[in-house]
Amino acid sequence: MAKKSDDHDEMKQCSGTAGFWEERGVSRRDFLKFCTAMSAALALPVSLAPKIAEALESDSRPSVIWLEFQSCTGDTEALLRAANPTVGEIVLDVLSVDYAETIMAAAGYQAEEAKHKTMKERGGKYIAIVEGSIPTGANGAYCCIGGKSALEIAREVCGGAMATITVGTCASYGGIPAAAPNPTGAMGVKDAVPGATVINLPGCPVNTDNLVATVVHLLTFGKLPAVDGKGRPQFAYGKRIHDNCERRPHFDAGQYVEAWGDQAHRKGHCLYKMGCKGPETFHNCPSQRYNEKTAWPVSAGHGCAGCSEPYFWDSMTPLYKRLPNVPGFGIETTADTIGLGLAAATAAAFGVHGVVSAFRKGDESEGAKEE
Amino acid sequence: MADHKACLYEKYVWEVPVRVTHWVNMLSIVVLAVTGIIIGSPRTLGLSGSDYVMGWVRFVHFTAAYAFAVSVAARIWWMFRGNRYARWREFFPVISSGGRARLWETFKYYTFLNKKAPHEVGHNAVAASAYSLVFLLYIVMALTGFSLYAEHRPGSLMHVVMTPLYTLFSNQGMRLTHHMVMWLLIGFVINHIYSIWLMDIKERGGVVSSIFSGYKAVQRKE
Incomplete structure (x- = not known):
C-alpha cells in the first residue's frame, strides 16, 4: 500500500x-x-x-524568531502539542527556529546573540512569530527582556521581518491583558508596530493547524494568505462558527439547552440560550477543531466564548448570556427587562395623561385651517 | 363653533404613498418585533431535530425586514416628491421660527399648560418632530439589522457595504443596539396610539380615519 x-x-x-x-x-x-x-x-x-x-x-528554510511578551505561553503549549505534523517536524525540519525562549537550549547572552545574528544575516527574510500582548504603559516597563522593553523588541524584530505572524488573541488584538481597565496599556502587534507586515491568528489558544497552514502558504507562494477586515486569514476566519456548527440543525429546529445538564444539554442541543458566541465569532473551530482534531468547546458542551474576536473579554461578556449588560444598570438586569420596564412606564404615563385629558373640561380646537 | 363646522370640507392630505408606507411600516414592525423577541430569547419549540421552527421565524423576520427597508426608503424618497404634508420640511418644524412657535404651543397643550389643542392640516409640530426621530431609529434598525444579517456571508456585497458599521460597533454592541431600539420603538407605538386617540377627540379633524382615507376635515379659507 x-x-x-x-x-x-x-x-x-x-x-x-x-x-x-x-x-x-x-x-x-x-x-x-x-x-x-x-x-x-x-x-x-x-x-x-x-x-x-x-x-x-x-x-531555503526560513528562520523564525518567536517572541513572547504578555502571555500565558498557551500558544507555545498548543504548538508543542501539535499533532500534524509533530512539533519536531515543524521546529527542526520546516522552520529554522533560531530564537524561542520556551524551547531553545541557549539562555541569556547566547540567546540574544542568536536573535541578533538572525536579524543581521537574514534581515527582511525571517519570519517573526509573536505571542502575547505588548504593554505600552510606563514606557513599556511592564515587560522587559534582556534590558529592552517589549515595544522596542517588537519594533526591532517585527519591523525587520519578512512577515510577522501573531499567534493568539493577545498578540493580535491585546487580548486579556488589554481587557478593561487595561492597566499596562497592552495592545496587539499591528497597533504597537503599525509599519510591520502582520497577519493575525487570534484564538485562545491559536489553532496550530492554522499557524502551520499560514507558514506553508508563505513558503509555497512567498506571500501571506488573503485576510479579512481584522487582518485574519480568510481560509481560517472567513466563516462564522455558528454557520459551520455541528449543533446548527438544533438551532434551526428550535431546540435549546435551557440549563446546564438538562435533557437538551445531554442530547447535544443548541447552546444559543446559554450565551454561546458562535453567532458573532469568525473562526474555523467547528471544522479544524483542537487536540488532534478531536474536540472544540461546543462539541464538549460549552458555548463559544468568542475568543478570536478583538476585545472579546470586554465585548463578549457575560459569557453565559446572549446580550451584554446595559451600562448603568445592575448586572442582573437584562436589556429585555429594561425594555419591558420602558414600555410599561410609557403606557402608564400615557394612561395617566389620558385620564387627565378625558376629565379636563374646556379644551378647545378651532379645527385645522387651510392656509 | 357652529360656523366653524359650516365651513368644514374634506381635504385630501395623505397621499397614497404616505398611507401605504404607513401601513407597511406598521405591519412589518409588528412582525419584526414579535419574531425578533423570539429570535432574541427563543423557547424550545422544535420537537425533533428535523424541525425548522427557528429557521422559519428567522425567514419571516428577514422577509419583513426587506419589506420594512423598502417601505422606509420609499417614504424617504416621497419626502422629496410628495405634497407639503409629506415633505421633509414638515418633519423639522424646529428649523423655522413659525415652526418653533407651533412646537412650543403644542408642547404646552400636551403638558396641560394651555387648553388650546393644536390645529394642523398635516402633522402637529411635536408629532412631526417625534417622527423625524422615529425615522432615525428606523435607519439605525435597518443598518444594524442588515449588518448582522450580512455576517452569514463575509465578503458579499452587503457585508462590504456595511463595513463602517462593523468598525463602529462591536458585534455584541450591535446586537444590543438592535435590541434596545426595538424597545424604544415599542414605546413609540404606545405613545403614537395614545396620541392619535387624544387628538382625534380633542382636535376633531378625523385624524384616525384620515390614515385610511387620506382626507381630513379642514376649514375653508375665507
Whole structure:
C-alpha cells in the first residue's frame, strides 16, 4: 500500500531532495498526507499539494524568531502539542527556529546573540512569530527582556521581518491583558508596530493547524494568505462558527439547552440560550477543531466564548448570556427587562395623561385651517 | 363653533404613498418585533431535530425586514416628491421660527399648560418632530439589522457595504443596539396610539380615519 503511494508519479516529480524527510523519521507517505491536508486547510485545490511538497523540501528554510511578551505561553503549549505534523517536524525540519525562549537550549547572552545574528544575516527574510500582548504603559516597563522593553523588541524584530505572524488573541488584538481597565496599556502587534507586515491568528489558544497552514502558504507562494477586515486569514476566519456548527440543525429546529445538564444539554442541543458566541465569532473551530482534531468547546458542551474576536473579554461578556449588560444598570438586569420596564412606564404615563385629558373640561380646537 | 363646522370640507392630505408606507411600516414592525423577541430569547419549540421552527421565524423576520427597508426608503424618497404634508420640511418644524412657535404651543397643550389643542392640516409640530426621530431609529434598525444579517456571508456585497458599521460597533454592541431600539420603538407605538386617540377627540379633524382615507376635515379659507 505504502509503496503504491510512493510511486505516485505526480508527487514523485517534485521530490527534489528525496530522503530529506525520511532521514528525519517522517515517511514519504505521511509527508504527502500532510501536504494534502495543508492544501485542504488552506482551501486550495488538491492539485497544488505537489507545489506545497516542493516548497517544504527546498533548502531555503526560513528562520523564525518567536517572541513572547504578555502571555500565558498557551500558544507555545498548543504548538508543542501539535499533532500534524509533530512539533519536531515543524521546529527542526520546516522552520529554522533560531530564537524561542520556551524551547531553545541557549539562555541569556547566547540567546540574544542568536536573535541578533538572525536579524543581521537574514534581515527582511525571517519570519517573526509573536505571542502575547505588548504593554505600552510606563514606557513599556511592564515587560522587559534582556534590558529592552517589549515595544522596542517588537519594533526591532517585527519591523525587520519578512512577515510577522501573531499567534493568539493577545498578540493580535491585546487580548486579556488589554481587557478593561487595561492597566499596562497592552495592545496587539499591528497597533504597537503599525509599519510591520502582520497577519493575525487570534484564538485562545491559536489553532496550530492554522499557524502551520499560514507558514506553508508563505513558503509555497512567498506571500501571506488573503485576510479579512481584522487582518485574519480568510481560509481560517472567513466563516462564522455558528454557520459551520455541528449543533446548527438544533438551532434551526428550535431546540435549546435551557440549563446546564438538562435533557437538551445531554442530547447535544443548541447552546444559543446559554450565551454561546458562535453567532458573532469568525473562526474555523467547528471544522479544524483542537487536540488532534478531536474536540472544540461546543462539541464538549460549552458555548463559544468568542475568543478570536478583538476585545472579546470586554465585548463578549457575560459569557453565559446572549446580550451584554446595559451600562448603568445592575448586572442582573437584562436589556429585555429594561425594555419591558420602558414600555410599561410609557403606557402608564400615557394612561395617566389620558385620564387627565378625558376629565379636563374646556379644551378647545378651532379645527385645522387651510392656509 | 357652529360656523366653524359650516365651513368644514374634506381635504385630501395623505397621499397614497404616505398611507401605504404607513401601513407597511406598521405591519412589518409588528412582525419584526414579535419574531425578533423570539429570535432574541427563543423557547424550545422544535420537537425533533428535523424541525425548522427557528429557521422559519428567522425567514419571516428577514422577509419583513426587506419589506420594512423598502417601505422606509420609499417614504424617504416621497419626502422629496410628495405634497407639503409629506415633505421633509414638515418633519423639522424646529428649523423655522413659525415652526418653533407651533412646537412650543403644542408642547404646552400636551403638558396641560394651555387648553388650546393644536390645529394642523398635516402633522402637529411635536408629532412631526417625534417622527423625524422615529425615522432615525428606523435607519439605525435597518443598518444594524442588515449588518448582522450580512455576517452569514463575509465578503458579499452587503457585508462590504456595511463595513463602517462593523468598525463602529462591536458585534455584541450591535446586537444590543438592535435590541434596545426595538424597545424604544415599542414605546413609540404606545405613545403614537395614545396620541392619535387624544387628538382625534380633542382636535376633531378625523385624524384616525384620515390614515385610511387620506382626507381630513379642514376649514375653508375665507
